[in-house]
Amino acid sequence: MDRNPDVDLKKLFAGERVSISRAITLVENEQEGSEQLLKEIFARTGRSYRIGITGPPGGGKSTIANRLARWYRQQGLTVGIIAVDPTSPFTGGALLGDRVRMTDVELDEGVFIRSMASRGSLGGLSKKSIEAADVLDAAGKDIVIMETVGVGQSELDIAGAADTTVVVLVPESGDSIQAMKAGLMEIADFFVLNKSDRAGADQALMSIKMILAFRKNDGWTPDVLKAIAIEGQGTEEIAAKITEHRKFLELGDGLKRKRRQRLEERVRELVADRLRVDFWANERLTMLSAKLDTVMKMKSTPYDIAQELINGFQKG
Amino acid sequence: MDRNPDVDLKKLFAGERVSISRAITLVENEQEGSEQLLKEIFARTGRSYRIGITGPPGGGKSTIANRLARWYRQQGLTVGIIAVDPTSPFTGGALLGDRVRMTDVELDEGVFIRSMASRGSLGGLSKKSIEAADVLDAAGKDIVIMETVGVGQSELDIAGAADTTVVVLVPESGDSIQAMKAGLMEIADFFVLNKSDRAGADQALMSIKMILAFRKNDGWTPDVLKAIAIEGQGTEEIAAKITEHRKFLELGDGLKRKRRQRLEERVRELVADRLRVDFWANERLTMLSAKLDTVMKMKSTPYDIAQELINGFQKG
Numbered sequence: 001m002d003r004n005p006d007v008d009l010k011k012l013f014a015g016e017r018v019s020i021s022r023a024i025t026l027v028e029n030e031q032e033g034s035e036q037l038l039k040e041i042f043a044r045t046g047r048s049y050r051i052g053i054t055g056p057p058g059g060g061k062s063t064i065a066n067r068l069a070r071w072y073r074q075q076g077l078t079v080g081i082i083a084v085d086p087t088s089p090f091t092g093g094a095l096l097g098d099r100v101r102m103t104d105v106e107l108d109e110g111v112f113i114r115s116m117a118s119r120g121s122l123g124g125l126s127k128k129s130i131e132a133a134d135v136l137d138a139a140g141k142d143i144v145i146m147e148t149v150g151v152g153q154s155e156l157d158i159a160g161a162a163d164t165t166v167v168v169l170v171p172e173s174g175d176s177i178q179a180m181k182a183g184l185m186e187i188a189d190f191f192v193l194n195k196s197d198r199a200g201a202d203q204a205l206m207s208i209k210m211i212l213a214f215r216k217n218d219g220w221t222p223d224v225l226k227a228i229a230i231e232g233q234g235t236e237e238i239a240a241k242i243t244e245h246r247k248f249l250e251l252g253d254g255l256k257r258k259r260r261q262r263l264e265e266r267v268r269e270l271v272a273d274r275l276r277v278d279f280w281a282n283e284r285l286t287m288l289s290a291k292l293d294t295v296m297k298m299k300s301t302p303y304d305i306a307q308e309l310i311n312g313f314q315k316g
Numbered sequence: 317m318d319r320n321p322d323v324d325l326k327k328l329f330a331g332e333r334v335s336i337s338r339a340i341t342l343v344e345n346e347q348e349g350s351e352q353l354l355k356e357i358f359a360r361t362g363r364s365y366r367i368g369i370t371g372p373p374g375g376g377k378s379t380i381a382n383r384l385a386r387w388y389r390q391q392g393l394t395v396g397i398i399a400v401d402p403t404s405p406f407t408g409g410a411l412l413g414d415r416v417r418m419t420d421v422e423l424d425e426g427v428f429i430r431s432m433a434s435r436g437s438l439g440g441l442s443k444k445s446i447e448a449a450d451v452l453d454a455a456g457k458d459i460v461i462m463e464t465v466g467v468g469q470s471e472l473d474i475a476g477a478a479d480t481t482v483v484v485l486v487p488e489s490g491d492s493i494q495a496m497k498a499g500l501m502e503i504a505d506f507f508v509l510n511k512s513d514r515a516g517a518d519q520a521l522m523s524i525k526m527i528l529a530f531r532k533n534d535g536w537t538p539d540v541l542k543a544i545a546i547e548g549q550g551t552e553e554i555a556a557k558i559t560e561h562r563k564f565l566e567l568g569d570g571l572k573r574k575r576r577q578r579l580e581e582r583v584r585e586l587v588a589d590r591l592r593v594d595f596w597a598n599e600r601l602t603m604l605s606a607k608l609d610t611v612m613k614m615k616s617t618p619y620d621i622a623q624e625l626i627n628g629f630q631k632g
Contacts, residue, residue, distance in 0.1 A: 035619060042617040256612075263611050263618055267604060268596075270622035275591050278630060280584075288583060295579050296572075301358040302579055303351060306586035314594060314629065 007037060013044060015078065015140045017112060023139075024114050027131045038131055041138035046259065048080070048137040048144040051242060052162025054155040055184065059168040060194040063229040064238065065147050069111050071239050072143050080136030081113040084129045084148035084158070112136060126157030127269060130262075133161065159187035160265060163258060164245045166238065168192045169208065171200040185211055188222055189245050192238055196226035220248050279313055323353060329360060331394065331456045333428060339455075340430050343447045354447055357454035362575065364396070364453040367558060368478025369463040370471040371500065375484040376510040379545040380554065381463045385427050387555050388459050396452030397429040400445045400464035400474070428452060442473030443585060446578075449477065475503035476581060479574060480561045482554065484508045485524065487516040501527055504538055505561050508554060512542035536564050595629055 007026060012019040023041075026034045051068070053061050062083065069079040116129050133144045148158045159165045167188035191212075193205055208224050215222065225241060227234025249255040280288075291305040323342060328335040339357075342350045367384070369377050378399065385395040432445050442464075449460045464474045475481045483504035488511075507528075509521055524540050531538065541557060543550025565571040596604075607621040 039617050039619040042619070043614050046614070260608060260612055263608055264604065266618040267608070267611075267622050267625075270618060271595060271625060272588070272592060274622065274626055275595065275629075276588060278626075279587060279591065288580065292576060292579055292583070295583075296576060298359050298362070301355050302582040302586060303355040303358070306583050306590060309583070309587060310590055310594075313591075 023135045024132045044138035052158040052165040053147045055168035067235040077142040078110045079143045080141035081145045083115045130161045170195045171198045171204040191224040339451045340448045360454035364460045366479045368474040368481040371484035383551040393458040394426045395459045396457035397461045399431045446477045486511045487514045487520040507540040
């Protein structure tokens with residue numbers, strides 16, 4: 001459980017790039033000592049404001065993250081970006097190469113950008129990206145932007161991890177993403193209709209507003225902003241809306257409640273992970289294999305052997 | 317743990333529709349007694365051949381399932397279809413209305429069709445659909461078809477649950493589904509290029525074949541079949557390819573290995589579920605809430621309290 005000596009905590013807290021990079025690598029690869037590190041930096045977290053950016057592929061999420069980062073830098077704030085690529089769990093290769101276009105922001109010392117690709121399951125990736133956000137938080141970044149493609153579960157995880165969630169759509173976001181949109185509609189604190197100079201923009205705007213009209217209202221009314229991120233149009237409005245939402249959360253107990261939920265989720269995940277690891281220690285794996293033979297012969301059922309295995313594990 | 321008295325096992329094993337329907341409802345709603353039922357029918361399972369059909373939205377998966385069901389019926393086989401709708405976990409509404417078009421098959425007594433929509437998480441839905449497949453298996457269906465949209469995790473679950481996995485693409489399956497395709501490429505036992513009379517079909521065929529050329533070969537070479545399912549073209553070829561794959565699996569120990577993996581996965585899920593339920597009993601939930609207060613005050617960390625909670629749970 002010792003922490004990897006390559007990460008110098010003092011330097012990390014001072015925001016030094018190499019230390020941040022090493023710490024995130026530790027977390028991403030789940031290397032020996034990563035949990036110890038997360039434990040040691042925990043007291044330094046909770047100061048960043050966390051922005052989630054999600055939506056269907058090809059909507060310009062990276063460009064918006066880029067523009068926002070630049071805007072915050074102009075305000076004198078430091079920024080960290082975690083870009084989550086939900087690529088194939090099989091191939092391991094990143095499909096989204098958007099990040100290479102962000103060079104001007106990457107050269108800025110006040111911005112730290114990290115792409116994380118899926119090597120295992122998407123669920124695991126979300127956990128790691130949240131831990132990477134903790135590293136950036138502890139390293140003193142005022143703003144942490146978490147960006148992910150909204151497919152299946154990943155956008156829900158991002159929404160859970162962010163203080164403000166921005167969903168980016170484009171006028172073409174039509175049929176093929178219907179299935180995603182339903183979920184995206186519920187998690188957005190506001191929408192950005194990017195590439196809004198394209199055909200069908202007004203119609204898309206209208207239909208989003210119509211759907212929003214049916215949404216339950218908890219004191220905050222989600223809005224739709226137009227943007228042409230590639231030209232920088234709309235960035236200031238997006239940043240202003242994020243500030244507005246932040247103030248809304250801070251006025252009530254919204255922010256505190258979100259963070260508490262996040263911590264609770266974290267504890268539940270840690271418990272599930274540890275129970276799994278503890279449970280499937282060698283002896284029990286051997287037992288499983290032997291018991292599966294009896295199930296294959298129809299002499300037992302999965303339900304019986306799950307219970308038998310558990311009986312030897314719990315107290316009382 | 318008593319089974320719901322509404323399900324008559326004798327009638328279920330005889331394939332009676334009302335009993336099948338009640339049993340699946342029990343499982344879908346995780347009602348009292350559902351696990352007892354699954355345990356009781358387990359010895360009758362393992363006889364159906366399970367076909368998974370997945371792919372991007374709008375590819376015609378339901379039509380293909382429909383056509384296949386009709387084809388198998390003509391061979392004198394009975395068929396069950398589980399259609400999994402990975403709709404928003406928030407709205408609870410089904411987005412895919414394809415099923416209503418399947419009336420001619422639905423009127424056939426030898427075919428049982430059930431749609432399952434997501435009420436909780438996608439993961440939970442996969443589990444329930446596999447359990448529903450067990451019900452159909454025990455009810456004597458020769459063929460069980462499991463159909464789901466390939467987004468995120470659901471297509472992997474289906475592939476794990478099926479003996480043969482068919483991935484349905486269309487010529488237009490382009491940019492927006494790149495992220496999915498990478499995963500889909502790996503799980504397909506073969507591909508169907510549906511709507512192959514559309515523009516770009518030959519190009520799409522070529523690019524799928526090119527990607528397949530890079531795939532690892534385990535003795536089985538995945539193929540691409542053309543189809544126009546709405547007109548019934550290609551159904552026989554699809555059925556023949558499924559039979560070919562089944563024979564390939566049965567010749568070696570492929571089928572046995574797949575089923576063993578499936579059972580192991582089931583046991584692991586059951587263990588994880590039970591541990592979670594047992595763990596978060598009332599006292600521990602109360603402890604969690606109190607401990608979260610200390611974390612919010614930065615006097616403890618999620619890592620510490622996860623360990624504290626676990627310490628009181630495990631034996632030795």
